[in-house]
Amino acid sequence: MFELKIDDARxxxxxxxxxxxxxxxxxxxxxxxxxxxxxxxxxxxxxxxxFIPNKAFSKYEVDKATAVGLNLENLKKILSSSxxxxxxxxxxxxxxxxxxxxxxxxxxxxxxxxxxxxxxxADKEPKIAFESHVExxxxxxxxILKDANSLSTYIGFKTDKDAFMxxxxxxxxxxEEEHLNxxxxxxxxxxxxxxxxxxxxxxxxxxxxACPSESAVSLSLKTxxxxxxxxxxxxxxxxxxxxxxMES
Amino acid sequence: MFELKIDDARxxxxxxxxxxxxxxxxxxxxxxxxxxxxxxxxxxxxxxxxFIPNKAFSKYEVDKATAVGLNLENLKKILSSSxxxxxxxxxxxxxxxxxxxxxxxxxxxxxxxxxxxxxxxADKEPKIAFESHVExxxxxxxxILKDANSLSTYIGFKTDKDAFMxxxxxxxxxxEEEHLNxxxxxxxxxxxxxxxxxxxxxxxxxxxxACPSESAVSLSLKTxxxxxxxxxxxxxxxxxxxxxxMES
Amino acid sequence: MFELKIDDARxxxxxxxxxxxxxxxxxxxxxxxxxxxxxxxxxxxxxxxxFIPNKAFSKYEVDKATAVGLNLENLKKILSSSxxxxxxxxxxxxxxxxxxxxxxxxxxxxxxxxxxxxxxxADKEPKIAFESHVExxxxxxxxILKDANSLSTYIGFKTDKDAFMxxxxxxxxxxEEEHLNxxxxxxxxxxxxxxxxxxxxxxxxxxxxACPSESAVSLSLKTxxxxxxxxxxxxxxxxxxxxxxMES
Numbered sequence: 001m002f003e004l005k006i007d008d009a010r011x012x013x014x015x016x017x018x019x020x021x022x023x024x025x026x027x028x029x030x031x032x033x034x035x036x037x038x039x040x041x042x043x044x045x046x047x048x049x050x051f052i053p054n055k056a057f058s059k060y061e062v063d064k065a066t067a068v069g070l071n072l073e074n075l076k077k078i079l080s081s082s083x084x085x086x087x088x089x090x091x092x093x094x095x096x097x098x099x100x101x102x103x104x105x106x107x108x109x110x111x112x113x114x115x116x117x118x119x120x121x122a123d124k125e126p127k128i129a130f131e132s133h134v135e136x137x138x139x140x141x142x143x144i145l146k147d148a149n150s151l152s153t154y155i156g157f158k159t160d161k162d163a164f165m166x167x168x169x170x171x172x173x174x175x176e177e178e179h180l181n182x183x184x185x186x187x188x189x190x191x192x193x194x195x196x197x198x199x200x201x202x203x204x205x206x207x208x209x210a211c212p213s214e215s216a217v218s219l220s221l222k223t224x225x226x227x228x229x230x231x232x233x234x235x236x237x238x239x240x241x242x243x244x245x246m247e248s
Numbered sequence: 249m250f251e252l253k254i255d256d257a258r259x260x261x262x263x264x265x266x267x268x269x270x271x272x273x274x275x276x277x278x279x280x281x282x283x284x285x286x287x288x289x290x291x292x293x294x295x296x297x298x299f300i301p302n303k304a305f306s307k308y309e310v311d312k313a314t315a316v317g318l319n320l321e322n323l324k325k326i327l328s329s330s331x332x333x334x335x336x337x338x339x340x341x342x343x344x345x346x347x348x349x350x351x352x353x354x355x356x357x358x359x360x361x362x363x364x365x366x367x368x369x370a371d372k373e374p375k376i377a378f379e380s381h382v383e384x385x386x387x388x389x390x391x392i393l394k395d396a397n398s399l400s401t402y403i404g405f406k407t408d409k410d411a412f413m414x415x416x417x418x419x420x421x422x423x424e425e426e427h428l429n430x431x432x433x434x435x436x437x438x439x440x441x442x443x444x445x446x447x448x449x450x451x452x453x454x455x456x457x458a459c460p461s462e463s464a465v466s467l468s469l470k471t472x473x474x475x476x477x478x479x480x481x482x483x484x485x486x487x488x489x490x491x492x493x494m495e496s
Numbered sequence: 497m498f499e500l501k502i503d504d505a506r507x508x509x510x511x512x513x514x515x516x517x518x519x520x521x522x523x524x525x526x527x528x529x530x531x532x533x534x535x536x537x538x539x540x541x542x543x544x545x546x547f548i549p550n551k552a553f554s555k556y557e558v559d560k561a562t563a564v565g566l567n568l569e570n571l572k573k574i575l576s577s578s579x580x581x582x583x584x585x586x587x588x589x590x591x592x593x594x595x596x597x598x599x600x601x602x603x604x605x606x607x608x609x610x611x612x613x614x615x616x617x618a619d620k621e622p623k624i625a626f627e628s629h630v631e632x633x634x635x636x637x638x639x640i641l642k643d644a645n646s647l648s649t650y651i652g653f654k655t656d657k658d659a660f661m662x663x664x665x666x667x668x669x670x671x672e673e674e675h676l677n678x679x680x681x682x683x684x685x686x687x688x689x690x691x692x693x694x695x696x697x698x699x700x701x702x703x704x705x706a707c708p709s710e711s712a713v714s715l716s717l718k719t720x721x722x723x724x725x726x727x728x729x730x731x732x733x734x735x736x737x738x739x740x741x742m743e744s
Contacts, residue, residue, distance in 0.1 A: 071420065073420075074399075074419075074420035074421055077398035077399070077420060078398055078399075078420075078421060078423075080398060081391070081394065081395045081398060083391065096421075096422075104432070105427075105428065105431030105432045105433065106425070106426065106427050106428070106431060106432075106433055107425070107426050108395060108423065108424075108425040108426075109423070109424045109425070109426075110399075110421050110422065110423050110424075111421055111422040111424075112420070112421040113421065143577070143579065146577065147577045147604060150573035150574060150576060150577060151573070151574075151606075171570075172567065172569075172570035172573060172574075172608070173570055173574060173592075173606050173607055173608040173609065174592075174606065174607040175574075175604065175605070175606050176604075176605045176606075176607075177602065177603070177604040177605070178602065178603050178604075178605075179601070179602050180601065180602070183601030183602060184600070184601045184602075185601065185602055319668065321668075322667075322668035322669055325646035325647070325668060326646055326647075326668075326669060326671075328646060329639070329642065329643045329646060331639065344669075344670075352680070353675075353676065353679030353680045353681065354673070354674065354675050354676070354679060354680075354681055355673070355674050356643060356671065356672075356673040356674075357671070357672045357673070357674075358647075358669050358670065358671050358672075359669055359670040359672075360668070360669040361669060
């Protein structure tokens with residue numbers, strides 16, 4: 001049995017958006033310390049790892065850890081109905097998840113079927129000895145991805161002693177973008193070893209899409225290894241992994 | 249012969265929008281007391297009944313009642329050109345309707361072919377002894393329809409002594425929404441007998457679409473009978489009927 | 497060798513937009529006095545002639561006149577990445593054009609392939625003894641084109657002693673629009689002889705699209721001859737020619 005309450009229904013919507021951008025089904029693990037979800041996207045090239053601590057909820061009653069598998073696309077649609085000033089209540093409803101929006105003068109109760117998605121929970125985060133850490137302003141990273149998108153469906157990231165470089169190349173031309181440390185875009189550069197890798201741009205855009213404006217995103221890189229992307233939405237913590245693109 | 253003038257061309261556009269959302273052809277009956285139009289939508293499951301009194305016009309000269317059949321989609325396109333500060337003049341032009349936009353420094357004259365659509369005017373409004381009347385804020389009703397739309401293409405309305413309930417059910421889950429009397433959404437509940445019926449959501453959305461923001465919509469219900477929907481756009485009165493959906 | 501710098505990267509984007517609306521490839525002629533481009537659209541019914549004087553640049557170094565053929569669609573995509581406060585540098589890069597966006601804290605270098613498009617530069621502007629000149633507010637002309645677009649894919653322009661008339665006719669009705677001299681829409685009317693001609697509406701819309709808001713557009717007309725359309729974007733001068741539509 002569990003009963004979770006969030007004071008701002010729209011905040012929970014942002015959290016779910018950050019997951020559904022990669023995966024359309026997933027299992028929330030509702031435990032004493034908080035709610036987590038880990039899943040591979042259907043193509044298997046990326047992973048999302050989500051955790052929100054119990055302190056983010058105004059009511060958090062969980063008598064034992066429970067796995068709740070959901071169609072996240074449907075959950076997203078339901079959460080899209082959140083209005084200003086609405087609280088959100090999520091309750092165990094047997095083979096359904098009960099979602100209640102509580103406004104000052106009305107109540108809306110949704111029931112969402114619980115799915116059996118055991119295998120989804122088995123994924124572990126990859127262990128990579130990253131060589132470079134780059135912390136960027138989220139809006140700058142969104143612009144960088146857009147720049148590259150005008151030329152290619154892939155983007156190269158490269159770090160050097162004191163710079164973060166972005167590369168893209170297509171029939172329409174080439175892009176080389178240089179961001180120095182301690183600037184508007186770059187909040188922190190921590191380079192143990194110069195690194196470079198190329199990634200699928202669409203996946204990066206989907207990963208970054210839910211990241212709040214004017215916040216920080218951290219990229220961890222190792223040459224030709226998966227990238228790790230971290231950001232927070234309020235108290236919720238997101239970690240994504242994306243496999244590198246190997247030119248053949 | 250008739251000559252009708254409206255001081256705000258955009259107001260007449262809103263009136264026509266409320267009709268064209270259901271029917272693409274129709275006959276305006278221009279009579280001494282005002283202009284009316286009644287038509288079934290092509291599928292035959294809904295009807296619109298429109299009336300605007302002569303007092304809504306700054307000039308209203310009608311020597312005898314005239315029927316003017318029009319392609320309403322084309323009329324809508326023409327009215328989309330209305331600009332701020334433009335008056336609108338509609339005049340008899342034989343087999344054409346003359347529409348004149350009169351701005352401070354320019355004139356725009358459109359001529360729209362008059363169609364022969366006699367049968368369209370024969371429809372009578374259905375007579376139903378409604379059991380429940382619900383008056384809602386238009387914006388709340390629009391939100392309610394959107395809520396249901398995330399789950400289904402049908403929506404159930406249900407009234408009880410002191411509540412208006414909304415139900416929707418689909419593969420993605422179930423919705424149950426309760427609105428009590430005297431709240432932000434519900435302006436008036438007048439229940440003779442508890443009623444319930446299910447309707448096509450797309451039709452309801454098209455019907456409500458033209459209803460001005462922050463105004464009142466009234467729903468009249470009887471179990472498994474057509475719903476009647478009323479609202480006003482300024483002085484113009486709209487009544488819609490929509491047949492219930494019978495689950496087979 | 498050339499090196500051109502513009503202080504506002506977005507301004508150069510507006511200039512390129514005004515060309516790319518008609519042609520997707522073209523050759524910039526970079527000469528002492530400024531940069532010019534002249535091209536027919538692929539269908540051959542319209543021509544654009546662009547010129548921007550050297551004074552529009554904050555740095556303008558050209559040792560000898562150079563022709564730079566470019567895919568303008570690709571150039572447009574690259575320029576879409578311009579951000580506030582960015583300068584733009586364009587440099588000779590052999591068989592590539594180097595484009596550099598220089599922001600307060602970052603640099604973005606694009607390289608765009610240079611194409612061999614010699615024949616494009618051969619077009620001369622047609623010589624027509626125009627009979628009517630109409631100077632309009634750009635926003636009014638945009639509205640006029642939109643009005644006609646609701647009825648037809650063609651638009652007729654007609655001048656008379658003291659009026660500029662717009663005509664459109666389709667299955668959905670007819671439009672006749674009259675603009676008198678010295679009004680909000682018309683800044684100047686200079687009629688040697690009454691003129692009338694009909695034009696493709698889509699081309700006119702593409703031509704006018706890049707014209708800045710609240711500026712002036714000048715139309716030069718002669719009966720059943722091409723129309724000439726002039727406007728400015730800052731210091732840049734645009735002239736377009738569009739062949740008349742001859743009803744068969």
